[in-house]
Amino acid sequence: MRNRMSYQNFNVAVYCPVGDVNRITDFKAFEEKFRLLSDHVKIGRVYLECYRSEEWCTKEHLLEVKDYFESRGIATSGGITTCADSSKEGFASLCYSTPKDEETLRKAVALNAEIFDEFIFDDFYFLNCRCPACIEKKGTRTWSEFRLAEKKRITEEIVMKTAKAINPAVNVIVKYPQWYDSFNEEGYDLEMEPAMVDSIYTGTETRNPGYTQQHIPKYLSYFIMRYFENAAPERNLGGWFDPYECTYNLTSYLEQGYLTLFGKAKEVTLFSLGSLLNDPAYRTFCAALEQMFADADAFLGKLGNPAGVAAYRPANAHGENNIHNYLGMCGIPFEPYLCYPEQADVIFLSEGAADDKDIVNKMQKSLLDGAQVIVTSGFVRKLGSAFGEFVNVAYSARKALVTRYADSKDNGINICGCYSGDAPVLIPQMEYCTNDVWELAAGYGTESAFPIVLQCSYGNGKISIVTIPDDMGDLYHYPAEVLNVIRRTVCSKMSAVLEGPAGIQMFVYDNNHIILRSDLDYTSVVMLRLADNIRTVRELRSGREFPTTDHAVTLPLRSAVNVILELA
Secondary structure, three states: OOOOOOOOOOEEEEEEOHHHHHHOOOHHHHHHHHHHHHOOOOOOEEEEEEEEOOEEOOHHHHHHHHHHHHOOOOEEEEEEEOEOOOOOOOOOEOOOOOHHHHHHHHHHHHHHHHHOOEEEEOOOOOOOOOOHHHHHHHOOOOHHHHHHHHHHHHHHHHHHHHHHHHOOOOEEEEEEOOOHHHHHHHOOOOOOHHHHOOEEEEEOOOOOOOOOOOOOOOOHHHHHHHHHHHHOOOOEEEEEEOOOOOOOOHHHHHHHHHHHHHOOOOEEEEEOHHHHHHOOOOOOHHHHHHHHHHHHHHHHOOOOOEEOEEEEOOOOOOOOOOHHHHHHOOOOOEEEEOOOOOOOOEEEEOHHHHHOOOHHHHHHHHHHOOOEEEEEHHHHHHHHHHHHHOOOEEEEEEEEEEEEEEEOOOOOOOOEEEEEEEEEEEEEEEEEOEOOEEEEEEEEOOOOEEEEEEEEEEOOEEEEEEOOOOOHHHHHHOOHHHHHHHHHHHOOOOOEEEEOOOOEEEEEEOOOEEEEEEOOOOOEEEEEEEOOOOOOEEEOOOOOEEOOOOOEEEEEEOEOOEEEEEEO
């Protein structure tokens, strides 16, 4: 049933929490209400949940609701949310140190496997309990070690054995949340877990980046689709987003969907049925979804495979959380890898990559083979003295508050110009040896300058260091001239490099197609610097061809409008 698509290039599903399922009692009345969504969106699948926060749906009612949707040509799958009573403190996971909660998990899995050919865990399939029983069971292990071991145990012994004993063909799906930087602390393991289950699913929720608890840049909705695709190739079934905290700007809701699809999601799941149908804050979102899905479906089939700068982030890495997504909001496209991309000619390493104990040897081989390796200041800090193998650059304890900047026109022999940022930015002072490494961009102090981009040769390749502000969002305050140096450094082997302010996202594909999307509040003008072999730039949908001058093209971008370009 997984080959069904409601649109030409993807399927759309909607998730129904157990409370929504239980409230479907008058099917005629529900059908009238459901039309608010189904008249606008081609729904190909519904996920029907049987358990959440101590609320259950009976087998008999699940079968009734399942039959209702399937009689209308909509496929059905099951769902479980392993969440306990969360009224006391945040979200509470089930406690698998107690027989009661183990039995709850086993019962929910058995019910789903009996009724459905597949079911999905909502992203509460983590562990955060610190009750006395868990403390005793943890012993001298760290919480991460304990929770990873517990997750492996319950997945193998309770979930998979129970499900497969009842329905050997059942497809067990784990949907992962968007906070991947904290996974192993709460039992998620992108290296181990995808191999234990049949399929995975991706949380692409970004909502309001500035005023929510998680503060996640919008580029994450794309980056995480690609990251999880590389965690489970061909078994990442889709992306999932919701309307919460998006009422400040309807575009923020739709952008989650666009970027999920830009990442080549096979399916998009809307959470949740009750919110979209019943909450007056979100009911108007249904009509907007209609245009978004139709718009994306018209061009997605013409795009190749997602490409970008190879970014290595091992599973369970820590450091510079979401740095790829902040840089993605500055027009740098990434293709993330959980394994070191040894064949790539450009490799980006942030702080988390330094958790790989063999990273120095891997970098050295890449550089001797002629690759360009770009590292962040956080990577230099974590690697410490071992970074001296490549170049005499160190992360000092001193800081600098900068508002004025310079770049270099002669490969670092001199810095020149004075460009103003729109707010002060606090950066670490990176120490380096004059004439041993070259400063391509800098922030001015008082009769001094502090490096923003450093570069030098090593073996047959080049190594570059990019200084990341203490507040990573302050990357947006770097002036365009400094961002352009960072982009040219990171995107040196790409067919096009963006020039312009922060707030512009760029998505690239291996058939020389590019999507530009502006998150600025105003219409802006950007430039694409083109590779020597690119002669023409055409907007895919309108057919408009933009004139090129000196291997560059200037483009106007309106806020939240996707510009799809074909380079030839």
